[in-house]
Amino acid sequence: MNAFVLAETENGARELCAGARQIADEVTLFTFGNAVTGVADKCLHLQIPEDAIADDAYPSVNESFDASGAKVVLAEPTVRVTSLAGRLAAHANTAAVPGVNALKDGVATSVYFGGTGVKESKPETDVSVYLISAGTFDGTQATGTDTVEEVEFKAPEKLAVKKGTAALPKSDIDLASADKIVACGRGFAKEEDLQLARDFASKIGAEVACSRPLSEGVNWFPREAYVGVSGAVVKPDVYFAVGISGQMQHMVGCNDSGTVIAINSDKNAPIFKQCDVGIVGDLKDVLPALTKAL
Ligand SMILES: Cc1cc2nc3c(=O)[nH]c(=O)nc-3n(C[C@H](O)[C@H](O)[C@H](O)COP(=O)(O)OP(=O)(O)OC[C@H]3O[C@@H](n4cnc5c(N)ncnc54)[C@H](O)[C@@H]3O)c2cc1C
Known part of the structure; x- marks a missing residue:
């Protein structure tokens, strides 16, 4: 089975690729942050054009997913990846499962009702899409090749118009890897x-x-x-x-x-x-x- 990892940060890519390796024979990483090598069998890297927004990368993401033949998607729950994962789930005729903190034998454990409940789910669809919480898998276990393929940005029919940008205050907080x-x-x-x-x-x-x-x-x-x-x-x-x-x-x-x-x-x-x-x-x-x- 092939797994498709959709990640934005290097930590996220490492953790999710390590998790994907536990459940799949082949791991394809799709990222629009920096290309990450040594964690997947193939890293697909997309450079988002300056005048575009990441949400509009969905045609490129969906096409790469189709070509990979993957049946399971592990996505990093950042704002932008969540948007793309939702689009990808709709494209694959399924729904994305959010807040997943364990994945074993095809059963995803996730929190719901604001953290007051825990549920286990097993999609009945062909493809499963999971948004995986940080720290679920050990990123140091990720293995793979240095193969990086650049992916072309394919604009959707209705492109969002970027009217301006404002820089967010820079944060160097790294809670995911803090001991x-x-x-x-x-x-x-x-x-x-x-x-x-x-x-x-x-x-x-x-x-x-x-x-x-x-x-x-x-x-x-x-x-x-x-x-x-x-x-x-x-x-x-x-x-x-x-x-x-x-x-x-x-x-x-x-x-x-x-x-x-x-x-x-x-x-x-x-x-x-x-x-x-x-x-x-x-x-x-x-x-x-x-x-x-x-
Ligand atoms: C849908 C939803 C999602 C939420 N998501 C989150 C979330 O992700 N993260 C989150 O943190 N919250 C979240 N909240 C809010 C959460 O419910 C609590 O309101 C919040 O966590 C309380 O923060 P607190 O413990 O800092 O404040 P408080 O509950 O006000 O507690 C302050 C504590 O400080 C103690 N204290 C006061 N003075 C001192 C002192 N001088 N020395 C030592 N102790 C002192 C008090 O005894 C008290 O126990 C969410 C709420 C909702 C409804």
Whole structure:
């Protein structure tokens, strides 16, 4: 069986190709980011023209998929790939399964109802399309050749008209490959208090992440920094949840971490039922004390 991987980032390509290799004899990677070699049997690379948008790459994606003869598609859940995967699923007369965090014997496990439920599904159609959460497969296991083929951009009949662009603030946050994460929640009353978390994180070599309200609510963090059902799903060795209450929508993004350590001033906070180590205390006392002790 052939598998078709649709990815935008190098990490995504590595992880999904590693997963595809477990279920297929041949793996074709289609990417419109940088070409990634050594992870698939063939890397198809598309350069999106400057005046086009990635969503309009669907004729090229669909044609490459048809030529590959693949029966299963593993797609990275970025905004642009999700759009292309939806188009590809419609083209293949099936539906895309989102939020997949395990794939075994043709059965996909995914979260639903905002992370409060888990479901298993097995498509009855010829082709299956899965949007796979980050960290589901181990990218270091990917193997393949250095064959790269450039794919031509085939404009759709109705091309979107790009009227302008605005640069998003650059983010160098890499939660997917972090082995230690210090995540900040609404327990941080002021933005300047985040320095306490940053000092602690730099002491232990951790990435700093957050709960959704600190990103989409007060804009203290870029969108890539928040963990949870609608943000990043992470699996570090150690996850510090600081001033985070432990709502399901957040925990679903971090509860596969090796060790979860919670710092919260409320001894009845739900997070204390979901962590390995709990410290009841004010983050303004606990974080500087930990940093000093280290
Ligand atoms: C459809 C949907 C999707 C969502 N997706 C996500 C998602 O992907 N990720 C996500 O994070 N959320 C998500 N949410 C929001 C989620 O439900 C919670 O509202 C959010 O996670 C709460 O963030 P928090 O824990 O930082 O804040 P709160 O729930 O307000 O908790 C703050 C905690 O800080 C503690 N605290 C206060 N002061 C201190 C102090 N000085 N020292 C120590 N502790 C202190 C408090 O005791 C409290 O437990 C989603 C919600 C919906 C409806």
